[in-house]
Amino acid sequence: MTEKRSEISQLGEFGLIERIKGNVQLGNKTSLFGIGDDAAVIGAGDESILLCTDMLTEGVHFDLSYTPLQHLGYKAVVVNVSDIAAMNGRPEQIVVSLGLSNRFSVEAVDMLYEGIRAACKNYNVDLVGGDTTSSASGLVISIAALGRVNKNKVTYRSGAKVNDIVCVTGDLGGAYIGLQILERNKQEFLANPEMKPQLENFEYMVGRQLKPEARMDIIFELAELGIQPTAMIDISDGLASELLHISKNSGVGIKIFEDKIPIDSKVYETAAIELNIDPVTCALNGGEDYELLFTINQSDFEKIKNHQDIHFIGHVHDNARQNLLITKQGTPIPIQAQGWNHFRET
Amino acid sequence: MTEKRSEISQLGEFGLIERIKGNVQLGNKTSLFGIGDDAAVIGAGDESILLCTDMLTEGVHFDLSYTPLQHLGYKAVVVNVSDIAAMNGRPEQIVVSLGLSNRFSVEAVDMLYEGIRAACKNYNVDLVGGDTTSSASGLVISIAALGRVNKNKVTYRSGAKVNDIVCVTGDLGGAYIGLQILERNKQEFLANPEMKPQLENFEYMVGRQLKPEARMDIIFELAELGIQPTAMIDISDGLASELLHISKNSGVGIKIFEDKIPIDSKVYETAAIELNIDPVTCALNGGEDYELLFTINQSDFEKIKNHQDIHFIGHVHDNARQNLLITKQGTPIPIQAQGWNHFRET
Numbered sequence: 001m002t003e004k005r006s007e008i009s010q011l012g013e014f015g016l017i018e019r020i021k022g023n024v025q026l027g028n029k030t031s032l033f034g035i036g037d038d039a040a041v042i043g044a045g046d047e048s049i050l051l052c053t054d055m056l057t058e059g060v061h062f063d064l065s066y067t068p069l070q071h072l073g074y075k076a077v078v079v080n081v082s083d084i085a086a087m088n089g090r091p092e093q094i095v096v097s098l099g100l101s102n103r104f105s106v107e108a109v110d111m112l113y114e115g116i117r118a119a120c121k122n123y124n125v126d127l128v129g130g131d132t133t134s135s136a137s138g139l140v141i142s143i144a145a146l147g148r149v150n151k152n153k154v155t156y157r158s159g160a161k162v163n164d165i166v167c168v169t170g171d172l173g174g175a176y177i178g179l180q181i182l183e184r185n186k187q188e189f190l191a192n193p194e195m196k197p198q199l200e201n202f203e204y205m206v207g208r209q210l211k212p213e214a215r216m217d218i219i220f221e222l223a224e225l226g227i228q229p230t231a232m233i234d235i236s237d238g239l240a241s242e243l244l245h246i247s248k249n250s251g252v253g254i255k256i257f258e259d260k261i262p263i264d265s266k267v268y269e270t271a272a273i274e275l276n277i278d279p280v281t282c283a284l285n286g287g288e289d290y291e292l293l294f295t296i297n298q299s300d301f302e303k304i305k306n307h308q309d310i311h312f313i314g315h316v317h318d319n320a321r322q323n324l325l326i327t328k329q330g331t332p333i334p335i336q337a338q339g340w341n342h343f344r345e346t
Numbered sequence: 347m348t349e350k351r352s353e354i355s356q357l358g359e360f361g362l363i364e365r366i367k368g369n370v371q372l373g374n375k376t377s378l379f380g381i382g383d384d385a386a387v388i389g390a391g392d393e394s395i396l397l398c399t400d401m402l403t404e405g406v407h408f409d410l411s412y413t414p415l416q417h418l419g420y421k422a423v424v425v426n427v428s429d430i431a432a433m434n435g436r437p438e439q440i441v442v443s444l445g446l447s448n449r450f451s452v453e454a455v456d457m458l459y460e461g462i463r464a465a466c467k468n469y470n471v472d473l474v475g476g477d478t479t480s481s482a483s484g485l486v487i488s489i490a491a492l493g494r495v496n497k498n499k500v501t502y503r504s505g506a507k508v509n510d511i512v513c514v515t516g517d518l519g520g521a522y523i524g525l526q527i528l529e530r531n532k533q534e535f536l537a538n539p540e541m542k543p544q545l546e547n548f549e550y551m552v553g554r555q556l557k558p559e560a561r562m563d564i565i566f567e568l569a570e571l572g573i574q575p576t577a578m579i580d581i582s583d584g585l586a587s588e589l590l591h592i593s594k595n596s597g598v599g600i601k602i603f604e605d606k607i608p609i610d611s612k613v614y615e616t617a618a619i620e621l622n623i624d625p626v627t628c629a630l631n632g633g634e635d636y637e638l639l640f641t642i643n644q645s646d647f648e649k650i651k652n653h654q655d656i657h658f659i660g661h662v663h664d665n666a667r668q669n670l671l672i673t674k675q676g677t678p679i680p681i682q683a684q685g686w687n688h689f690r691e692t
């Protein structure tokens with residue numbers, strides 16, 4: 001083509017989504033919410049049905065030289081369950097589309113489905129269909145999930161209010177560090193095939209990367225405690241990127257404190273000592289932790305203030321242009337999204 | 347791996363689906379029907395929600411050297427709409443997952459979405475979300491669709507009854523012939539790049555291949571006439587394959603008559619004269635026509651006997667092992683599924 005050519009890498013994933021969204025109108029009355037949150041929201045009487053999809057492609061999202069197929073199947077389900085959780089919903093069904101190159105055997109497909117079934121069992125999700133086809137090149141897994149939630153309990157990215165408390169579950173940065181360890185190991189192995197994998201000290205991080213979990217436990221606990229977050233998103237692209245989504249969608253600013261960001265001690269040590277990278281940067285921009293980031297009204301704080309796995313990292317204010325990280329030294333730094341741009345320049 | 351290795355090509359797509367299905371149980375009460383029809387059926391009060399997915403991969407389902415991106419986007423929606431139609435439902439929402447290699451520009455993505463939006467408009471479907479990611483190799487499009495139908499009107503493959511009439515919409519074999527023409531043209535072009543494409547006489551078939559339509563018009567007409575098919579399936583793999591699905595799922599036998607199979611005169615001529623292949627074989631095994639195959643109770647025949655675009659090709663009998671094509675000469679031939687095995691041997 002001799003026409004204008006713009007590179008996707010310049011636009012980025014979010015720019016591309018905005019471009020697609022700009023041309024879309026919703027016509028059916030059951031289409032309550034379309035593009036722009038963790039899942040679409042479909043009307044179904046007193047309940048809303050949530051619909052989301054995620055595609056994992058070989059060589060971009062996973063490297064089969066160190067990713068067991070069972071784990072990959074498990075993770076492919078988890079990333080969708082996490083999107084349903086982020087809308088405050090319960091996942092109920094998935095359909096799985098597989099593109100398989102002919103280097104995959106029936107036994108390999110069995111292993112992949114073993115992981116898919118394990119995740120389905122763990123999260124009470126039913127595998128109800130899919131499409132299995134061949135692919136001219138690598139493995140592609142695309143899963144779509146349906147979830148359900150009372151129509152008044154749907155939690156969007158857009159509901160954060162001034163003075164809300166910013167909460168994050170679990171700990172961050174582990175999945176990214178796990179990936180760095182796996183990649184380092186792979187490079188060492190390629191240089192010296194007799195090398196034995198050295199993963200003993202890194203099991204936690206490697207597990208976070210290869211077999212993450214979705215925080216449905218937190219969704220159920222919040223429901224039991226009678227807490228509905230005002231805004232919520234799952235942390236797939238890194239804390240910074242997700243904070244900015246809530247800020248933008250809610251029209252508010254967010255201030256978080258560096259010393260409140262939950263980082264596991266093993267993650268911290270491995271980042272700082274073993275890999276010589278800043279652990280906080282990993283938490284902010286690493287991604288793939290699949291923890292939940294949410295905001296609550298201050299009146300709900302008492303109910304969860306002693307929760308072992310929910311961390312209060314900051315609060316919401318009214319200046320949407322001011323999203324700040326307050327460092328340990330008290331210095332305010334603007335939060336910037338690096339996220340994870342998988343549309344790399346060639 | 348030194349373990350046992352079985353090739354997917356030996357099992358085939360349907361064998362693989364059976365293998366996957368064998369290990370799956372449904373746990374949620376909203377999961378009314380899982381793997382094994384054109385779409386899964388999800389309970390939602392008086393209505394049922396239909397969920398289906400289809401993945402198209404470059405080099406397997408489409409060749410970008412002769413497939414305009416707008417048509418590809420259109421077709422990717424249509425194949426899903428067709429699955430919803432085959433359950434007697436109305437499509438309402440889709441989510442689109444794209445895997446893009448870096449040879450795709452923003453403008454190319456725009457063209458793809460132009461086709462997606464055109465199909466959405468045509469079939470009253472809302473694009474409510476998706477995932478856009480990079481792919482290490484070719485283009486992958488995976489769409490999941492939601493449809494809706496009154497819970498008593500869901501039409502499965504399994505409802506055909508003895509003495510029902512077998513109906514097929516439109517005409518068959520055209521999409522396959524279109525593909526042969528496009529492939530022949532491509533080979534000629536590769537041999538002689540100065541050759542001009544010779545597609546004038548083949549527009550109908552090429553259109554059937556590149557820009558098929560789903561038969562929602564028939565679904566609406568049947569509803570208006572008060573006809574609910576006893577069984578239905580869309581013709582994506584070829585008439586023979588789909589007939590056998592209805593036979594197997596309904597536990598009945600089907601007898602069809604060669605001279606009743608609808609084949610357009612241009613398709614017939616092009617197959618027989620231009621390509622020297624049997625037009626009836628194309629209709630039986632060609633696939634991708636996206637017409638509807640359904641069975642009706644004899645009492646409904648009067649209502650549609652004069653319909654211009656519904657053809658009555660045979661009837662249902664009680665011997666599930668006897669699926670027969672009666673040739674023009676009156677000879678019965680067992681119907682065998684060749685379908686379209688995209689898991690080819692290497």
